[in-house]
Amino acid sequence: DNALKNPTKRRRKKDEIDLEEALDDQIANLKVAIEKACVADNEARDKHMAATHKLKLLPQVTALLNRTSVQDAVLDPETNFLQSVKYLLEPLNDGSLPAYNIQRDIFNALAKLPINKDVLLSSGIGKVVFFYTKSKRPEASIKRIAERLVGEWSRPILKRTDDYKK
Amino acid sequence: PRDKGLAPGVTGLDEDALEDMEAIFGNGEDYYWALNMEQEESDREREEQ
Numbered sequence: 239d240n241a242l243k244n245p246t247k248r249r250r251k252k253d254e255i256d257l258e259e260a261l262d263d264q265i266a267n268l269k270v271a272i273e274k275a276c277v278a279d280n281e282a283r284d285k286h287m288a289a290t291h292k293l294k295l296l297p298q299v300t301a302l303l304n305r306t307s308v309q310d311a312v313l314d315p316e317t318n319f320l321q322s323v324k325y326l327l328e329p330l331n332d333g334s335l336p337a338y339n340i341q342r343d344i345f346n347a348l349a350k351l352p353i354n355k356d357v358l359l360s361s362g363i364g365k366v367v368f369f370y371t372k373s374k375r376p377e378a379s380i381k382r383i384a385e386r387l388v389g390e391w392s393r394p395i396l397k398r399t400d401d402y403k404k
Numbered sequence: 405p406r407d408k409g410l411a412p413g414v415t416g417l418d419e420d421a422l423e424d425m426e427a428i429f430g431n432g433e434d435y436y437w438a439l440n441m442e443q444e445e446s447d448r449e450r451e452e453q
């Protein structure tokens with residue numbers, strides 16, 4: 239009986255490991271692609287051309303951010319995928335913001351993710367989100383999400399102070 | 405001694421929390437250049453009008 243059961247178990251384990259490795263590779267490749275797209279978009283702007291490289295990656299990025307089954311990998315501070323997401327939201331060298339679709343889709347995805355302090359510290363995503371609350375360039379709907387995220391992300395840190403005082 | 409206890413009460417934040425807030429949201433310098441460019445642009449537009 240055991241002889242029959244064990245190989246199946248091992249097989250399942252191996253399949254899970256294969257899937258995890260494939261996901262890690264997918265995330266790692268996407269991170270590289272994002273960094274290249276950011277450089278390419280800045281170069282395009284310098285030449286007064288349309289910045290479209292990041293926009294082309296957007297469907298892949300949002301698909302990953304919105305897939306609940308891979309949330310652990312996406313939010314792993316070591317994988318640090320959110321650092322690449324931060325790069326997508328950053329202003330370009332000429333001070334302009336990335337395309338509205340990038341802002342809208344990423345902010346909407348961020349609002350659904352359970353982002354904790356460790357992810358915030360490793361990714362720096364909070365810095366760019368805070369910038370969106372300060373800048374006059376984003377549309378009101380984007381600024382509202384940015385303000386809400388800053389509130390949500392700071393609450394556990396401020397709460398800890400309350401607990402400490404008690 | 406009263407002053408000592410006053411600061412955290414006034415801000416509602418202890419030092420650790422302040423450090424965390426700064427580490428997470430920045431100290432205002434991270435994208436200062438972009439906000440500065442924005443300001444210069446709007447000043448220029450106002451002058452042109």
